[in-house]
Amino acid sequence: xxxxxxxxxxxxxxxxxxxxxxxxxxxxxxxxxxxxxxxxxxxxxxxxxxxxxxxxxxxxxxxxxxxxxxxxxxxxxxxxxxxxxxxxxxxxxxxxxxxxxxxxxxxxxxxxxxxxxxxxxxxxxxxxxxxxxxxxxxxxxxxxxxxxxxxxxxxxxxxxxxxxxxxxxxxxxxxxxxxxxxxxxxxxxxxxxxxxxxxxxxxxxxxxxxxxxxxxxxxxxxxxxxxxxxxxxxxxxxxxxxxxxxxxxxxxxxxxxxxxxxxxxxxxxxxxxxxxxxxxxxxxxxxxxxxxxxxxxxxxxxxxxxxxxxxxxx
Amino acid sequence: xxxxxxxxxxxxxxxxxxxxxxxxxxxxxxxxxxxxxxxxxxxxxxxxxxxxxxxxxxxxxxxxxxxxxxxxxxxxxxxxxxxxxxxxxxxxxxxxxxxxxxxxxxxxxxxxxxxxxxxxxxxxxxxxxxxxxxxxxxxxxxxxxxxxxxxxxxxxxxxxxxxxxxxxxxxxxxxxxxxxxxxxxxxxxxxxxxxxxxxxxxxxxxxxxxxxxxxxxxxxxxxxxxxxxxxxxxxxxxxxxxxxxxxxxxxxxxxxxxxxxxxxxxxxxxxxxxxxxxxxxxxxxxxxxxxxxxxxxxxxxxxxxxxxxxxxxxxxxxxxxxxxxxxxxxxxxxxxxxxxxxxxxxxxxxxxxxxxxxxxxxxxxxxxxxxxxxxxxxxxxxxxxxxxxxxxxxxxxxxxxxxxxxxxxxxxxxxxxxxxxxxxxxxxxxxxxxxxxxxxxxxxxxxxxxxxxxxxxxxxxxxxxxxxxxxxxxxxxxxxxxxxxxxxxxxxxxxxxxxxxxxxxxxxxxxxxxxxxxxxxxxxx
Numbered sequence: 001x002x003x004x005x006x007x008x009x010x011x012x013x014x015x016x017x018x019x020x021x022x023x024x025x026x027x028x029x030x031x032x033x034x035x036x037x038x039x040x041x042x043x044x045x046x047x048x049x050x051x052x053x054x055x056x057x058x059x060x061x062x063x064x065x066x067x068x069x070x071x072x073x074x075x076x077x078x079x080x081x082x083x084x085x086x087x088x089x090x091x092x093x094x095x096x097x098x099x100x101x102x103x104x105x106x107x108x109x110x111x112x113x114x115x116x117x118x119x120x121x122x123x124x125x126x127x128x129x130x131x132x133x134x135x136x137x138x139x140x141x142x143x144x145x146x147x148x149x150x151x152x153x154x155x156x157x158x159x160x161x162x163x164x165x166x167x168x169x170x171x172x173x174x175x176x177x178x179x180x181x182x183x184x185x186x187x188x189x190x191x192x193x194x195x196x197x198x199x200x201x202x203x204x205x206x207x208x209x210x211x212x213x214x215x216x217x218x219x220x221x222x223x224x225x226x227x228x229x230x231x232x233x234x235x236x237x238x239x240x241x242x243x244x245x246x247x248x249x250x251x252x253x254x255x256x257x258x259x260x261x262x263x264x265x266x267x268x269x270x271x272x273x274x275x276x277x278x279x280x281x282x283x284x285x286x287x288x289x290x291x292x293x294x295x296x297x298x299x300x301x302x303x304x305x306x307x308x309x310x311x312x313x314x
Numbered sequence: 315x316x317x318x319x320x321x322x323x324x325x326x327x328x329x330x331x332x333x334x335x336x337x338x339x340x341x342x343x344x345x346x347x348x349x350x351x352x353x354x355x356x357x358x359x360x361x362x363x364x365x366x367x368x369x370x371x372x373x374x375x376x377x378x379x380x381x382x383x384x385x386x387x388x389x390x391x392x393x394x395x396x397x398x399x400x401x402x403x404x405x406x407x408x409x410x411x412x413x414x415x416x417x418x419x420x421x422x423x424x425x426x427x428x429x430x431x432x433x434x435x436x437x438x439x440x441x442x443x444x445x446x447x448x449x450x451x452x453x454x455x456x457x458x459x460x461x462x463x464x465x466x467x468x469x470x471x472x473x474x475x476x477x478x479x480x481x482x483x484x485x486x487x488x489x490x491x492x493x494x495x496x497x498x499x500x501x502x503x504x505x506x507x508x509x510x511x512x513x514x515x516x517x518x519x520x521x522x523x524x525x526x527x528x529x530x531x532x533x534x535x536x537x538x539x540x541x542x543x544x545x546x547x548x549x550x551x552x553x554x555x556x557x558x559x560x561x562x563x564x565x566x567x568x569x570x571x572x573x574x575x576x577x578x579x580x581x582x583x584x585x586x587x588x589x590x591x592x593x594x595x596x597x598x599x600x601x602x603x604x605x606x607x608x609x610x611x612x613x614x615x616x617x618x619x620x621x622x623x624x625x626x627x628x629x630x631x632x633x634x635x636x637x638x639x640x641x642x643x644x645x646x647x648x649x650x651x652x653x654x655x656x657x658x659x660x661x662x663x664x665x666x667x668x669x670x671x672x673x674x675x676x677x678x679x680x681x682x683x684x685x686x687x688x689x690x691x692x693x694x695x696x697x698x699x700x701x702x703x704x705x706x707x708x709x710x711x712x713x714x715x716x717x718x719x720x721x722x723x724x725x726x727x728x729x730x731x732x733x734x735x736x737x738x739x740x741x742x743x744x745x746x747x748x749x750x751x752x753x754x755x756x757x758x759x760x761x762x763x764x765x766x767x768x769x770x771x772x773x774x775x776x777x778x779x780x781x782x783x784x785x786x787x788x789x790x791x792x793x794x795x796x797x798x799x800x801x802x803x804x805x806x807x808x809x810x811x812x813x814x815x816x817x818x819x820x821x822x823x824x825x826x827x828x829x830x831x832x833x834x835x836x837x838x839x
Contacts, residue, residue, distance in 0.1 A: 034719035038726060040372070041455075042380045043737070043750070045726050046757030049455040085527055086373055086508075092527060151559050159567045166567045167560050168553070169529065261366075261555040261564075263528040271370075271528075276719050 003304065010297045014290060021289040022074070022282060026067050029273070029281050036083045036276035057083055070282065079286075080279030084272070089279040092268065093287055099169055100264040101291075103256065104249050106180050107187035108242065114192045115238070119199035120226050126204055138196055141189035150186045150259035157182060167261035183260040187253070191245055198241045202234035236306055243299030247292045355820065361837035362549045363819070366561040366570040370528055370554040375511045377449055377494045378456030382738075382828060385493055387552060389829050390533055391433075392496030392516035395424060395443070395475075396487050398742050402598060402649045402826030405491045405742060409438065409517060410475070419482040419781060424475045431538040432499055433521035440469035445500040447477070449507075457494035459757075460746065463778075482779045484786060488743035493829075519545035519833035528554055539833070546821075546836035565590060565814055571837070572822065573814040578636045578692075584814045591817050594638055594810035595824040598647045598739035603700070603804040606728050607764040616674035618801040621732075622660035623667035624703050631807050633699060634692050638812065642805035644794045645751060649826035650744050652790035659798040659805050664706060671707045679708020685724060685733040688715040693734050696806070726762050735761070735803075739827050744790055748774045752797060765802035 037053040038045045054060045073080055079089040122134035158166040170179030207230055215225055254266035265284055272280040371384040376392055395410035410424040430438040444467045451461040463483035468476040502510035513522045520533035534549040555561045558577040564570040584592040605612040627641030643659035686693040701711045724730050740746055751761045752770045770793055777789040811824045821834040
């Protein structure tokens, strides 16, 4: 009951977030220089053609009137018409959201799969050789630009070993799993070092606590000690780190989407900003805002699942 | 804790060993030998050609859209009465087979090709042609201006179309070869215009399959196509792959067969890559440096000439195109009819540049801003080279990088000093380019430079209505000479269309206007 109430309360927060985001983005994108009509018309942008397109798109109306129209459509679930593609912006955006969600979730899973064993390995012998190696080597992934990591992975695993396709989203579950592995791994390689360090630090802290000493004295050692008694208590700070990074990822998957030719929302956002495709920019930003709020909510819910001492509303 | 570390040690060792083995296997290089080109052999039916391209299409509405990525796709669906010849300098019969011209040069009567059907199986008739041309003419925010000379279109018999002109019009056949004048079913086959263009129907070799925006667009073979035995391919798919490296890797890995516009820096490597053919098709692309004559001192012809003479175009070709291009001497590229090789477009001569500067209104130099698009490495390279080459003239050039949309808006509203632009021909006739470039009243403000030479404008108008080839040649030669002398823009270089194709691809040829006929393409083994 407390959990449901907490979740509902947080979901209601989406409304002021959405309104705030739409106001800021609407006026920002309309006030910066540039004209969507010139993207469509290119060198053939005569004053007459520009004026006609502005009339057709309602861009000749006052800004406040345009914003009111946008809000009116929004409450009916209509995000307007893409000025670039001349198709409903909602269709365009929602066809891309699953792609980016796939990328982020898959990357998070891979980041966890990489980080947890390595953090355990490092924490099991503090300042030992493997601890030093685990702390140092993943930093290469953190320091390397994502586009370079991506190209290297494509070259090795797609072109030379032919284990994965060179980019694309694939079709069907199996196709997506295969096509999205390398791009997700690219993102995970950037995420893992931060999670490893955070998890390692909390595990070392927990390893020094009294109940762990008690467990050792009772004969619990090695991986059993780490997994059953240490990990669950040490993971909460790492969950926070993961949640924050996933929030950042939502808007920054563009590079990976570009390198791997994935039709995600990051790519759509950049293309729409350059083209001044106002309805799509507004719609994408709204979706970003909602996703970030949902990710934060999931992170908070995860705390209570991991630690029964954490209660909703306290 | 020694016994507790054993599982971890084994795991770490196994993981390290696997990674080393995988990397070693992947890095072992095969033999690199020059690719065998895709020529020769008998066409084979079947296969899906995948073209990895730099941008997505925008719309399939051939009367209103201006982006090449849309045009090159719907040219496989729609066909015009005449089409561009392979060398890009003329037209040849396509959906029409011949025409007659009235003695007063105002009425063209076209005979339509027999046996042409739309992909629905419905025969094409003159009613479809009349409808299509009337729609194209009415596209006021699109390509309607190209048909300004047409007064009316009639369809007296199912196989005859009559076009009445307002005045004699030399570029008519070239205008009719433009994709905007391609033939669609009358009344859009009973649909609205918007509905029709979401799944368009034409007489071309391919018909609509699907378009997942931002991802892939696919056409499949038109079973009713009129050229016997063609197309050879079952289907063509255009995929959107923005990254240069990824497109190249896809062709090398077999995931795509055509890489559209590989980076210039990779051309020489691709030429020696096994299994890949690197083609540089002659194109009509010309790159220019534009001057805003509404701003001092660019209204001074000596300043413009001085800058033009100070530019080492060969160096630009090396630095930007990695040698894959030639210095430009004229507004016209060599693949355009009436291009004059002898046009004395100003070439690098620093002494002459200094003399021009000395004779100008700013003999000691000035400061100026060069506007370029951010993220465009070619434009940045050109700007940096010009920055250094104009210093001896006393010109301090500051490079201003703006996002592409803002840079375009500033260019087209003449809020700039100098900037870069380019042109590729839409029709095999210089009329559109000349009107766009020299006529301040044509809507483009003389290629957004505010250049105004009434003699040149008059000659351009005369050339439009002069049907005699030699007379047109004389007019266009003079136009080229004059605008080169006026240096309203600096003509920088001509560059080819670069395509890397898998060696299994045969018959892929790009005309100088950028379009390609995929009905001639086939995939070998």
